Amino acid sequence: MRIAILGSGFIARFYATTLHAQRRRDKIFTVYSRDLSNAQRFAGDYQLEHHTSDMDTAINHPDVDVVLIALPNDLHEVAVEKSARAGKHVLCTKPLGRTAAEAKRMLDMVERAGIFAGYLEDLxxxxxxxxxxxxxxxxxxxxxxxxxxxxxxxxxxxxxxxxxxxxxxxxxxxxxxxxxxxxxxxxxxxxxxxxxxxxxxxxxxxxxxxxxxxxxxxxxxxxxxxxxxxxxxxxxxxxxxxxxxxxxxxxxxxxxxxxxxxxxxxxxxxxxxxxxxxxxxxxxxxxDEAHELGYPHMFTDMFDAIEQKREPLETFYDGYxxxxxxxxxxxxxxxxxxxxVLIEDWRGEEFAGQGEALTSYDDEHFLIKEEVLPNKDLKTILKHKLTGMVSQRILKA
Missing domain, CATH: 3.30.360.10 (Dihydrodipicolinate Reductase; domain 2)
Incomplete structure (x- = not known):
């Protein structure tokens, strides 16, 4: 797949180094930076075909399949909005938004547009x-x-x-x-x-x-x-x-x-x-810094998910x-x-079975702890199911 990367800073370079390592088939085609000289330098460092200081030009280029957002947090929403309008798959660095309301707007945008949206939580x-x-x-x-x-x-x-x-x-x-x-x-x-x-x-x-x-x-x-x-x-x-x-x-x-x-x-x-x-x-x-921080596995999951028409492990909903x-x-x-935690759109379980993790020892007791002592005796600490009384038993070696 051919990628437009938005951003040319520290995290963008981590992403580009990962994507262009070890003869990967998913390649960055163009880079957008607010500073044209930074875009030009980035394009030269990674042998990119195209660079620009206009976000719309990068996103809407006909050769671009996926938009990769590596921008400051306050620019995520506008980049997602432009990508959704263009019908381009989008991957966004963390955090998705500055607030849940901002993240929810981005989630709604991509779902309405019917595009793939992956949340780049590398760790x-x-x-x-x-x-x-x-x-x-x-x-x-x-x-x-x-x-x-x-x-x-x-x-x-x-x-x-x-x-x-x-x-x-x-x-x-x-x-x-x-x-x-x-x-x-x-x-x-x-x-x-x-x-x-x-x-x-x-x-x-x-x-x-x-x-x-x-x-x-x-x-x-x-x-x-x-x-x-x-x-x-x-x-x-x-x-x-x-x-x-x-x-x-x-x-x-x-x-x-x-x-x-x-x-x-x-x-x-x-x-x-x-x-x-x-x-x-x-x-x-x-x-291998990129590998230790999860970038290769992350991008493999993202691009495999696009090809296989499935959700990635980390989605915009997770970011929200x-x-x-x-x-x-x-x-x-x-x-x-x-x-x-105020969640406008919860999609998981309403109740997940809160309760104590109790291990039954026999019909009358719960097991609290069992251990072998230095003299090889086996000590068992128990709690009575009805009275709550705590006791211990020792099985001598």
């Missing part, structure tokens, strides 16, 4: 993440009770991120969109997010938006999705996830420590990894739900209370 396509979701779906860790997702670094690359009007917020909208969607996938997208409690503050940077936040998302089945986000973390980019289930747990370290470490006393003008702050001493590069959760997070940070 839901990393190899470790995909394998983790598969393990959860296969029942390897039982019922998911709690998820934790953390993304922290020293701040984004471009000026518009730091402008609350253009971005829609700070670390919550920028990084929380990743963390929330990771949690939704682990818990189950069919489970309704109910309410959010969030703390946020501006602790370091002279900006109007938050540069640090932590939040809890409560789901209808009782599960909790926790997110931690920061633009104040020093020492690289920290991407970590945890999943706690009734029968097991998962722990992921995606970026900061990958098993690849270099020490150098020389200070050279060289790129180490995204958000790395030093280029000498101990450094922690990433072997993420925005609804983040809206509640911002409101909670303001009120210092649990705030409801």
């Amino acid at each position: 839901c396509y990393t190899p470790k993440f995909l394998k983790s979701v598969n393990a959860i779906q296969n029942g390897s860790i039982g019922k998911v009770l709690w998820t934790k997702s953390r993304e922290a670094h020293s701040g984004p690359h471009s000026d518009w991120f730091w402008d609350k009007g253009k971005s829609g917020g700070g670390a919550i909208i920028d990084l929380g969109c990743h963390c929330v969607e990771i949690g939704r996938n682990f818990i189950g997208k069919q489970v309704r997010p109910v309410e959010v409690m969030c703390w946020a503050a501006t602790q370091v940077h002279p900006i109007d938006a938050e540069d640090q936040a932590i939040g809890l998302v409560r789901y209808a089945n009782g599960a909790i999705g926790q997110f931690e986000v920061s633009w104040t973390f020093r020492g690289g980019m920290d991407l970590r996830d945890e999943v706690i289930g009734t029968e097991g747990s998962i722990w992921l370290n995606n970026f900061l420590r990958t098993g690849f470490e270099i020490f150098s006393v020389q200070q050279k003008d060289t790129y180490v990894a995204e958000k790395a702050e030093v280029n000498n001493g101990w450094m922690f590069p990433v072997g 739900i993420v925005n609804a959760i983040l809206d509640a997070a911002y409101e909670s940070a303001r009120t210092k209370k649990w705030e409801p």
Whole structure:
């Protein structure tokens, strides 16, 4: 397929590097940038046939099949609107909108136009993440009770991120969109997010938006999705996830420590990894950065889905739900209370069976815990089903 990429900045280059790697058959045909010199440079770097500073020209070019939006947040809606009007398939970077209302308008546009619309949430396509979701779906860790997702670094690359009007917020909208969607996938997208409690503050940077936040998302089945986000973390980019289930747990370290470490006393003008702050001493590069961040799997899913006329793993509807959760997070940070997740168009389960995960030991008892002691005795801790009394039994070795 032939692609018009809208944007020529940091994320656009990640996308282009991925799409033009390893002899892929889906190619970028044209690039749009608000600055013609940037478009020209981008086209030269990736050997593109066409470049322009006019968005309509890029989208409406007859050779373009798919529009790939890699623009600042405040330009997503106009780009989606133009793509829908042109009847072109559209892929949009995260977050879909600055608010749920904005995201819902974009969702409505693409559905009315009948075009394919994919939400480019790359961290839901990393190899470790995909394998983790598969393990959860296969029942390897039982019922998911709690998820934790953390993304922290020293701040984004471009000026518009730091402008609350253009971005829609700070670390919550920028990084929380990743963390929330990771949690939704682990818990189950069919489970309704109910309410959010969030703390946020501006602790370091002279900006109007938050540069640090932590939040809890409560789901209808009782599960909790926790997110931690920061633009104040020093020492690289920290991407970590945890999943706690009734029968097991998962722990992921995606970026900061990958098993690849270099020490150098020389200070050279060289790129180490995204958000790395030093280029000498101990450094922690990433072997294939695009692969580790999920881009190849993401684009393979998107273009396969277009060809197979199916939905991708991440859709505009997912982007809308993420925005609804983040809206509640911002409101909670303001009120210092649990705030409801307001979803105008919920398409999942209305009730997902909230309740305790109880394991029956025998006719009279629930099992609380069973363990082998250092002396090899087997200790069993039980709760009586009728009286609630807790007791223990020891089977001597």
